[in-house]
Amino acid sequence: MVDFKLSPSQxxxxxxxxxxxxxxxxxxxxxxxxxxxxxxxxxxTRPFYREAVRHGLIKAQVPIxxxxxxxSLVHExxxxxxxxxxxxxxxxTIVATALGLMPVILCDSPSLQEKLLKPFISGExxxxxxxxxxxxxxxxxxxxxxGPGLQTTARKVGNEWVINGEKVCTxxxxxxxxxLTHV
Numbered sequence: 001m002v003d004f005k006l007s008p009s010q011x012x013x014x015x016x017x018x019x020x021x022x023x024x025x026x027x028x029x030x031x032x033x034x035x036x037x038x039x040x041x042x043x044x045t046r047p048f049y050r051e052a053v054r055h056g057l058i059k060a061q062v063p064i065x066x067x068x069x070x071x072s073l074v075h076e077x078x079x080x081x082x083x084x085x086x087x088x089x090x091x092x093t094i095v096a097t098a099l100g101l102m103p104v105i106l107c108d109s110p111s112l113q114e115k116l117l118k119p120f121i122s123g124e125x126x127x128x129x130x131x132x133x134x135x136x137x138x139x140x141x142x143x144x145x146x147g148p149g150l151q152t153t154a155r156k157v158g159n160e161w162v163i164n165g166e167k168v169c170t171x172x173x174x175x176x177x178x179x180l181t182h183v
Contacts, residue, residue, distance in 0.1 A: 042093075049128075
């Protein structure tokens with residue numbers, strides 16, 4: 001029989017995330033919803049993200065052996081669920097950071113992990129990470145009027161997927177250099 005009870009540390013993580021969401025994130029919509037464009041709306045969420053860092057919610061996305069406080073993906077899912085329940089728009093930046101950190105977390109270079117994860121476990125500032133991709137002709141502007149939108153498609157034919165198009169990964173040049181140096 002499967003036991004769906006949360007462990008004491010999972011209950012504490014949920015309580016902490018609920019408290020943060022109910023005292024900090026509830027104010028976010030009033031700040032970003034009055035902004036006229038996407039960049040301004042994102043900038044308006046930065047103080048809330050800074051508070052998430054200060055409250056250890058970014059550090060909670062890094063596994064304990066790497067200096068964070070994440071016990072498991074279930075542990076992290078509990079935290080993110082509580083944040084999203086209150087304010088999904090601002091919480092997406094926190095989730096994007098988790099996705100952006102994943103390649104670093106999964107790499108097999110302790111020195112690279114230490115170097116790149118340090119800002120995310122410090123509890124200070126606004127360190128951002130994201131896992132980004134685009135198409136060679138650029139689709140990052142898909143929300144802009146006249147933007148080409150996503151062109152790559154995938155369809156299942158029998159037991160296989162047929163992909164029409166291509167994607168490219170976007171990394172900061174120094175990060176790419178650091179990763180390639182350790183491969």
